[in-house]
Amino acid sequence: MKRFTSLFASALLVCSMAVTSAQAADKIVVGFSQIGAESAWRVANTDSITSEAKNRPNIDLKFSDAQQKQENQIKALRSFISQGVDVIAFSPVVETGWEPVLKEAKRAHIPVILTDRAVDVQDDTLWVTFMGSDFVEEGRRAGNWLLENYGRLKAEGKSSDVINVVELQGTVGSAPAIDRKTGFEEVVKGSPVKIIKSQSGDFTRAKGKEVMEAFLKSEGKNIDVLYAHNDDMALGAIQAIEEYGLKPGKDIIIVSIDAVRGAFEAMVEGKLNCTVECSPLLGPQLFDAVEALAAGKELPKRIVTNEDVFPAETAAEILPTRKY
Numbered sequence: 001m002k003r004f005t006s007l008f009a010s011a012l013l014v015c016s017m018a019v020t021s022a023q024a025a026d027k028i029v030v031g032f033s034q035i036g037a038e039s040a041w042r043v044a045n046t047d048s049i050t051s052e053a054k055n056r057p058n059i060d061l062k063f064s065d066a067q068q069k070q071e072n073q074i075k076a077l078r079s080f081i082s083q084g085v086d087v088i089a090f091s092p093v094v095e096t097g098w099e100p101v102l103k104e105a106k107r108a109h110i111p112v113i114l115t116d117r118a119v120d121v122q123d124d125t126l127w128v129t130f131m132g133s134d135f136v137e138e139g140r141r142a143g144n145w146l147l148e149n150y151g152r153l154k155a156e157g158k159s160s161d162v163i164n165v166v167e168l169q170g171t172v173g174s175a176p177a178i179d180r181k182t183g184f185e186e187v188v189k190g191s192p193v194k195i196i197k198s199q200s201g202d203f204t205r206a207k208g209k210e211v212m213e214a215f216l217k218s219e220g221k222n223i224d225v226l227y228a229h230n231d232d233m234a235l236g237a238i239q240a241i242e243e244y245g246l247k248p249g250k251d252i253i254i255v256s257i258d259a260v261r262g263a264f265e266a267m268v269e270g271k272l273n274c275t276v277e278c279s280p281l282l283g284p285q286l287f288d289a290v291e292a293l294a295a296g297k298e299l300p301k302r303i304v305t306n307e308d309v310f311p312a313e314t315a316a317e318i319l320p321t322r323k324y
């Protein structure tokens with residue numbers, strides 16, 4: 001399908017696209033650059049996007065997996081531009097370093113949709129809309145749950161004068177890692193919570209286990225709480241805590257983010273205390289936005305996904321209903 005003739009939005013942050021009736025009969029070609037398959041959340045996100053594309057006969061999806069490398073995402077975006085796709089969508093692995101390729105897409109009159117994570121660029125007409133979670137709010141929710149529940153959950157013999165927290169951060173430089181830290185620190189400021197160690201586990205289970213082993217080696221029983229930026233790192237840390245000889249969910253209270261199935265299973269086993277939802281099921285929203293663009297409709301600059309908080313007490317009842 002020949003590319004849309006599109007007029008780039010003014011500062012009113014909308015992008016309208018004129019599609020001739022002749023074009024409308026063809027498929028809408030969408031180039032999607034995915035970060036990788038680093039976590040259960042990412043796998044569910046990919047499944048949502050690829051399965052939704054299959055459900056829409058008017059969509060031709062060109063999908064690329066970057067193995068968590070920004071240079072691979074940039075290569076993929078350049079390839080989509082040279083193929084002349086109608087829309088580019090991607091989940092940026094980190095916030096910075098996107099201006100050159102996004103300017104190339106703009107010069108080629110190809111609209112760009114950000115899914116899941118945002119970019120940090122001066123000119124926000126380089127992208128049409130950002131759909132995904134409010135990561136700062138997710139960090140706030142994790143911090144608020146801890147403040148509200150630590151007193152009743154703390155292990156025997158632990159005082160709550162100071163609550164020593166170790167933090168497993170997500171991928172360095174990524175929007176979720178930056179914002180989840182910001183939100184958590186915002187709500188615990190001035191409280192007994194003290195972050196005594198903080199290091200990236202790159203959102204993976206393996207790295208989460210490795211970093212937690214280092215935390216335990218240096219801090220041991222001094223650790224009261226683990227705050228993990230995603231469930232995969234928390235699940236790796238749970239293994240490390242058990243191998244160290246402590247009880248996860250009891251000796252060390254654990255709060256994490258994503259609300260993937262593995263987190264619910266760990267909560268049912270009493271090894272995780274709370275997970276904050278971050279929905280990966282962005283496929284339907286993404287292709288609704290693509291179809292709206294093709295029909296020349298306006299898109300809001302920001303589309304936020306609605307999410308919840310799941311404490312362990314609700315896990316057994318909720319687990320059978322989870323889609324990812």
Ligand code: GZL
Pocket residue numbers: 038039040041042116117132133176203229230231232257258278
């Ligand atoms: C959040 C997403 C993060 C998840 C991780 O929207 O970008 O990346 O929290 C995933 O599990 O790896």
